[in-house]
Amino acid sequence: MAAIHTVLIADDSDTQLLHLKSILEAAGYQTITANSGNEAISLSQTLSPDAIMLDIVMEDGDGYKACRTIKKNPETINTPIIMVSSKSNPVDKQWARQLGATDYIVKPYENSEVLEKLQAI
Template identity: 35%
Template sequence: MARVLVVDDSPTDLAAIRKMLESDGHEVVELSEGSNALETVRSTQPDCVLMDVVMPGMNGFQATRAVSKDSATQHIPVIVISSKSQDTDRLWALRQGAREYIVKPIKQADLLAKIRAVLEG
């Protein structure tokens, strides 16, 4: 299936997302902070990035913007995953370059459907 980079500072969320993705056959790469996101996306060239918003240092909006604006990584779709459920948060994520937005708690069926959608174009 796909190689998915998951950027989230919560070990609990990382473990839950990893389980959801691996049960569907995806390869998972994990990163616990946004500040290394662009470098990691460049080096691993994942098929998709799942990006948390609230993280220390560089937040997910900033990291999404960096990935979506970089010529070496802009083709890689970013799905923002956040506990922030306001329409303004979703719109801001999309303005930063995210292709999709998922509100926590994550439902496995929703997550897998959104990944399929961004991978299919």
């Protein structure tokens, strides 16, 4: 498994985006940010991040659509995706996995949980 250096974070909440960015950068990761699922799809193809963290509920392309699209692209199919969402229903987690997500974090989360999930992929 290749080491994770660059993480694409997609969330339409600036507060959540900055929070994840600060957690990851404090731990030594480089970050790329997107404000929508469609932007995340585009950036995943052009910048080839080592991992992607996707919110589910976003304007302009939700996280499920982004996950499905990224996993169907031969260039990005092996990029690990962690869904980060306030949706805590087991059905949401199962659906994310069926679409190709590697893991799932429920908001609100502990900073340590974010780093542990990232290190585990």
